[in-house]
Amino acid sequence: MNARIFLETERMYFRQFRADEAKLLFDLDNDPEVMRFISKGQPTALSRIENDILPRFLAYYEKAPPQGFWAAHLRSSEEFIGWFHLRPDKFEPAEMELGYRLKVGAWGRGLATEGSRALVERAFLDWGYEKLSARTLGLNLASRRVMEKAGLRFECEFLWSAEVMPEWSEAERRGVKYGLSRQEFLCIRKPRNP
Numbered sequence: 001m002n003a004r005i006f007l008e009t010e011r012m013y014f015r016q017f018r019a020d021e022a023k024l025l026f027d028l029d030n031d032p033e034v035m036r037f038i039s040k041g042q043p044t045a046l047s048r049i050e051n052d053i054l055p056r057f058l059a060y061y062e063k064a065p066p067q068g069f070w071a072a073h074l075r076s077s078e079e080f081i082g083w084f085h086l087r088p089d090k091f092e093p094a095e096m097e098l099g100y101r102l103k104v105g106a107w108g109r110g111l112a113t114e115g116s117r118a119l120v121e122r123a124f125l126d127w128g129y130e131k132l133s134a135r136t137l138g139l140n141l142a143s144r145r146v147m148e149k150a151g152l153r154f155e156c157e158f159l160w161s162a163e164v165m166p167e168w169s170e171a172e173r174r175g176v177k178y179g180l181s182r183q184e185f186l187c188i189r190k191p192r193n194p
Contacts, residue, residue, distance in 0.1 A: 006070055009118045012111060014070035014084060017057050022050045024071065024080050033104050037140040040167060060087060065127035067096065072115055081106040084115045086123055086132075095131040095179070096123060100146070107142070116150035121189070124182045133179040137172065144176060151188060152178035 007014040017024075026049050028034060032041035044053070060068025069085040082102035089097040098119060100112050123129040134152055136143040137160075148154075160173040 006066075007118055007122060008075070009114050011075055012072050012081070012115055013075055014072055014115070014118075016061050017054065017069060017071050017083075019054065019058060021071070022046060022054050025049045025054065025083075028082055028101060028103060031104060034101060037137045037143070038101075065129070066122075072100075072102070072111075081111065084119055086119050086129075089133050092131075092133060095133045096129045098123075098132050098134045098147075098150070098152070112143075112146040113149040116146055120150055120152075120180065120185065124185045124189075128182075130182050131179060133177060135175055135177050138174040138176050139172065144178070147178040151185060152180045153184070155179045 004015045005013045006016060023046075026044065026046045029044035029049070032043075035041050035043065057069040067087050069083050069087070071080055072082050072084055073080055080103075082100065085099045086096050087099075089095040098116060100115060102112055106112075120132060123132055132152065133155070134147045134150075135158075136147070138144075138157065155177045158175050158177060159170065160168070160175050162168075162170075162173070165173050
């Protein structure tokens with residue numbers, strides 16, 4: 001198993017990305033189904049991943065408490081299945097944003113929920129974050145279910161700006177925000193496995 005493991009769950013392990021792994025992200029973002037609710041199915045250019053996205057991923061690893069984007073692998077096969085992130089929320093800087101992007105082959109197996117729950121637990125119990133949030137398009141019912149199963153609660157609806165999503169209709173740009181405070185988490189959490 002990889003020596004740079006950052007976090008383990010029952011079926012996955014997370015690790016930091018390396019500077020030479022742009023192709024992993026390109027392959028993930030090249031699937032129209034994966035990108036359906038992100039870019040209307042349009043892939044992310046490899047040059048953008050190499051010059052902008054991956055360098056930003058790597059910069060997070062210098063921060064403490066931990067935050068950033070982590071490559072997710074199946075423990076059984078070590079197959080790369082996508083990523084999870086925990087980073088400062090761009091709209092509410094006092095909150096940490098939870099996110100995930102997984103290959104289609106990993107969908108419908110509870111992996112997004114498993115990884116999200118693990119990050120929620122670490123964020124509150126080990127790293128001392130006070131509030132987590134997550135956003136998605138209102139039409140993305142699968143992602144909304146993951147947020148709910150990870151313990152986050154619906155907070156509000158909002159409308160993504162037409163400048164941010166110029167090719168999307170107003171109905172398609174309707175978003176939802178979910179959140180969870182450390183205090184709420186402590187009241188509802190199940191005890192850790194020994």
